[in-house]
Amino acid sequence: MKISRSKSGGRQVELAGPESALLRQVLEGLNEAYETAPGELDPMVANLWYGRAGLKEAGIRGEEAIHWIEGLHEVRLGRQVALGRWLKSLPKAGHAGAWNIAEEDVETLVASLNDHRLRRAGEFDLGEGDLEVKAMEKSRGDKRVALVEIHFLAWMIELLLQE
Amino acid sequence: MQAATTPPPEVLPGQETDLSEAFAKGWRVVVWNDPVNLMSYVVFVFMRVLGFNETQAQKHMLEVHEQGKSVVAVETREKAEFYCHRLQEFGLKSTLEATAA
Numbered sequence: 001m002k003i004s005r006s007k008s009g010g011r012q013v014e015l016a017g018p019e020s021a022l023l024r025q026v027l028e029g030l031n032e033a034y035e036t037a038p039g040e041l042d043p044m045v046a047n048l049w050y051g052r053a054g055l056k057e058a059g060i061r062g063e064e065a066i067h068w069i070e071g072l073h074e075v076r077l078g079r080q081v082a083l084g085r086w087l088k089s090l091p092k093a094g095h096a097g098a099w100n101i102a103e104e105d106v107e108t109l110v111a112s113l114n115d116h117r118l119r120r121a122g123e124f125d126l127g128e129g130d131l132e133v134k135a136m137e138k139s140r141g142d143k144r145v146a147l148v149e150i151h152f153l154a155w156m157i158e159l160l161l162q163e
Numbered sequence: 164m165q166a167a168t169t170p171p172p173e174v175l176p177g178q179e180t181d182l183s184e185a186f187a188k189g190w191r192v193v194v195w196n197d198p199v200n201l202m203s204y205v206v207f208v209f210m211r212v213l214g215f216n217e218t219q220a221q222k223h224m225l226e227v228h229e230q231g232k233s234v235v236a237v238e239t240r241e242k243a244e245f246y247c248h249r250l251q252e253f254g255l256k257s258t259l260e261a262t263a264a
Contacts, residue, residue: 054259057258057260058259072252107211114253117200
């Protein structure tokens with residue numbers, strides 16, 4: 001994967017075939033998770049995206065707390081609109097190619113990719129030790145897939161922020 | 164000629180307290196450490212949401228990383244809530260604390 005700044009200020013992401021396939025899988029999973037109501041998400045994921053920690057102590061209770069969580073969900077539903085655009089412009093699964101991200105979408109893309117990292121870590125209750133590359137090499141099955149996605153997206157986020 | 168005077172609005176004792184509380188910078192926004200968010204991402208969010216320059220953002224990110232938390236703003240209730248919510252929109256663990264607490 002190579003990421004460069006385009007003349008318009010956006011980003012051009014050059015993807016190899018397996019990378020475009022992985023990214024499509026990520027964006028499709030994220031699309032579904034954004035659509036899901038906070039109360040229906042995996043509780044560990046909901047805790048990371050829509051956590052209530054500290055709300056009660058800050059006096060945010062009842063209707064106010066509901067409004068707080070709804071606000072967080074609305075932001076993610078907004079990101080879902082951009083996800084739809086990105087899925088259309090992403091090279092076909094398994095095909096190498098360039099993927100262009102408009103300048104105004106870069107912040108949303110970075111936040112969305114980070115959301116997916118949080119989601120996958122939540123699904124497998126991953127802690128600091130689990131996130132080391134050595135732990136990924138030793139992992140198996142679905143947990144390994146989650147860790148590959150987490151590390152791939154970390155690399156992508158770093159490249160997007162460097163440009 | 165004498166200007167017509169309008170009597171000042173009546174302020175009840177309770178209302179006075181509410182107003183002073185609303186405008187007092189009595190709320191801390193705290194960001195907590197977590198194992199998933201990248202250090203570079205946290206710096207990026209601090210710059211975008213809180214308007215920090217890179218040096219300030221790095222300093223607070225390192226506080227979060229090394230001490231487990233960092234107070235990133237001391238603000239009025241309304242502004243503190245805004246910052247706290249924005250940080251959560253980006254997936255950071257943030258809470259509000261009264262400075263008197």
